[in-house]
Amino acid sequence: MSSVLLFVQxxxxxxxxxxxxxxTAAQELRAxxxxxxxxxxxxxTGAAVAAREVSEYGLSKVLYSEQPLFExxxxxxxxRAVAVAMREIGATTVVGLASSTGKDLLPRVAALVDGAQxxxxxxVNADGSLKRPMYAGNILADVELLASTRIVSxxxxxxxxxxxxxxxxxxxxxxxxADPELRDQPRFGEVIGYEHSKADRPSLSDAEVVVSxxxxxxxxxxxxxxxxxxxxxxxxxxxxxxxxxxxxYAPNDWQVGQTGKVVAPNLYIALGISGAIxxxxxxxxxxxxxxxxxxxxxxxxxxxxxxxxxxLFQVAPQLTEALKNR
Amino acid sequence: MKILVPIKxxxxxxxxxxxxxxxxxxxxxGIKWIINTxxxxxxxxxxxxxxxxxxxxxxxxSVGPADVRNRLEYALAMGADxxxxxxxxxxVDSDLAARAIAEVFKKGEYQMLLLGKQAIDSDSSQTAQLxxxxxxxxxxxxxxxxxxxxxxxxxxxxxxxGLETIKIPLPCVISTDLRLxxxxxxxxxxxxKAKKKPFEEISLESLGVSPExxxxxxxxxxxxxRKAGRKVADVAELLSVLQNEAKVL
Numbered sequence: 001m002s003s004v005l006l007f008v009q010x011x012x013x014x015x016x017x018x019x020x021x022x023x024t025a026a027q028e029l030r031a032x033x034x035x036x037x038x039x040x041x042x043x044x045t046g047a048a049v050a051a052r053e054v055s056e057y058g059l060s061k062v063l064y065s066e067q068p069l070f071e072x073x074x075x076x077x078x079x080r081a082v083a084v085a086m087r088e089i090g091a092t093t094v095v096g097l098a099s100s101t102g103k104d105l106l107p108r109v110a111a112l113v114d115g116a117q118x119x120x121x122x123x124v125n126a127d128g129s130l131k132r133p134m135y136a137g138n139i140l141a142d143v144e145l146l147a148s149t150r151i152v153s154x155x156x157x158x159x160x161x162x163x164x165x166x167x168x169x170x171x172x173x174x175x176x177x178a179d180p181e182l183r184d185q186p187r188f189g190e191v192i193g194y195e196h197s198k199a200d201r202p203s204l205s206d207a208e209v210v211v212s213x214x215x216x217x218x219x220x221x222x223x224x225x226x227x228x229x230x231x232x233x234x235x236x237x238x239x240x241x242x243x244x245x246x247x248x249y250a251p252n253d254w255q256v257g258q259t260g261k262v263v264a265p266n267l268y269i270a271l272g273i274s275g276a277i278x279x280x281x282x283x284x285x286x287x288x289x290x291x292x293x294x295x296x297x298x299x300x301x302x303x304x305x306x307x308x309x310x311x312l313f314q315v316a317p318q319l320t321e322a323l324k325n326r
Numbered sequence: 327m328k329i330l331v332p333i334k335x336x337x338x339x340x341x342x343x344x345x346x347x348x349x350x351x352x353x354x355x356g357i358k359w360i361i362n363t364x365x366x367x368x369x370x371x372x373x374x375x376x377x378x379x380x381x382x383x384x385x386x387x388s389v390g391p392a393d394v395r396n397r398l399e400y401a402l403a404m405g406a407d408x409x410x411x412x413x414x415x416x417x418v419d420s421d422l423a424a425r426a427i428a429e430v431f432k433k434g435e436y437q438m439l440l441l442g443k444q445a446i447d448s449d450s451s452q453t454a455q456l457x458x459x460x461x462x463x464x465x466x467x468x469x470x471x472x473x474x475x476x477x478x479x480x481x482x483x484x485x486x487x488g489l490e491t492i493k494i495p496l497p498c499v500i501s502t503d504l505r506l507x508x509x510x511x512x513x514x515x516x517x518x519k520a521k522k523k524p525f526e527e528i529s530l531e532s533l534g535v536s537p538e539x540x541x542x543x544x545x546x547x548x549x550x551x552r553k554a555g556r557k558v559a560d561v562a563e564l565l566s567v568l569q570n571e572a573k574v575l
Contacts, residue, residue, distance in 0.1 A: 108455045304555055307556070315561055
């Protein structure tokens with residue numbers, strides 16, 4: 001039986017929680033599609049450490065490479081390496097997290113192996129089709145992959161993270177010498193700059209609580225004065241609506257929505273967000289939604305569990321104080 | 327340099343979508359079609375690169391039925407030079423679109439493919455990467471800044487956790503993110519002139535591309551709606567329900 005290959009995303013050797021979510025989806029696919037074992041592939045600095053970590057989650061084998069070529073993520077060498085790993089283990093299915101890296105990488109892998117891809121799946125159906133959102137989450141599609149080689153990216157909030165199995169899989173270095181393309185990397189260019197957004201808070205994709213601000217915040221300073229303290233009191237990540245990002249109040253990668261991040265925390269607090277469908281697409285699977293808005297007719301109230309029609313500039317500081325004094 | 331800008335037409339995001347009774351598709355009769363938001367940004371970026379002198383010719387391409395012509399003409403009116411419609415009435419998935427567009431790319435002396443990072447109907451975000459993989463070209467996806475000089479493109483990419491800038495040699499594939507630019511409107515006189523710009527209609531067969539798709543939508547459904555909750559009077563009540571009722575604090 002053919003194997004399932006899991007693309008293991010990590011941060012300097014620490015396996016991302018989203019990778020374990022993708023692994024759960026891979027386990028469901030293996031059961032439903034009748035595949036053999038699940039093998040991981042890990043690339044980049046810290047790959048050996050990450051390989052050992054992920055090998056405890058029920059993988060039969062984990063292949064890794066720390067070649068300098070993989071030091072910074074680039075789609076071109078990574079896609080070649082994933083294709084090489086597929087050949088080595090005889091995989092006909094590749095599964096990975098639908099992060100910005102997964103979104104960039106996996107379709108390129110699909111092209112190299114002439115596979116069929118389903119992006120951003122949120123479920124595996126009993127008949128083998130895959131559930132995924134379309135039209136900004138307004139429609140759910142059941143999609144069949146018709147090719148024998150199948151690539152699947154998984155929404156990071158859609159499955160529970162996999163748990164340790166008690167056993168440890170084999171960890172081995174991925175042999176790449178056979179691929180001449182990997183020696184011709186200058187033609188794929190180089191990374192010349194990287195600008196980190198401030199990361200002293202939990203990341204949006206993993207946070208248990210998210211506090212988001214909308215256009216009503218009015219300025220980047222008000223984000224700092226009003227949203228940040230509340231987020232810190234809740235140990236929450238900070239998000240923003242498209243309108244707030246477009247207005248320059250918050251950096252691009254804070255955007256929650258169809259074209260930004262999709263989040264599903266236990267608690268989502270929307271401050272001064274009207275609730276355009278593109279925003280709802282990114283947060284409506286949150287467990288509990290709180291909306292604070294001056295406009296009683298704002299569409300955000302149609303999805304909020306608890307709505308407070310009030311001025312966020314009064315509510316947020318009060319809430320922050322109350323939480324601090326708990 | 328000549329660049330190829332693929333566009334997809336999609337249902338206007340402002341309309342409320344309805345499903346056919348059997349759930350096989352959305353109701354498309356009489357709906358308003360627009361150029362995919364992200365592809366429109368790619369058209370705008372192509373025009374700006376031409377205005378800066380980095381690009382000499384912008385060719386549009388789309389795969390779909392005859393009436394896609396109308397949207398191609400809109401993009402011509404924005405400022406593209408010519409358009410190719412690969413006419414096909416059957417289903418088109420990202421893979422088929424990429425295989426067809428790759429053949430069009432090979433037939434011209436193109437130095438760049440510039441297209442949206444995702445189509446707002448299928449939300450798959452695959453076509454640009456598939457093109458780069460099939461053509462074995464460097465890719466720069468989710469671009470929020472693009473410049474071209476000395477045979478290289480420098481692209482700032484929106485990635486998880488920040489912004490990454492990469493420099494890649496031409497020819498290359500670039501996919502556009504939301505904040506790259508704000509597309510211009512096509513002026514009415516230009517819409518009239520656009521009908522006279524070169525427009526070529528070709529078939530998949532002429533490109534040697536088989537019409538098979540690799541994905542099939544079995545059925546569509548509407549997600550279970552979230553029930554609206556209730557209003558609370560003040561911060562004290564909010565805090566109380568979050569602690570005692572929702573138990574999330």
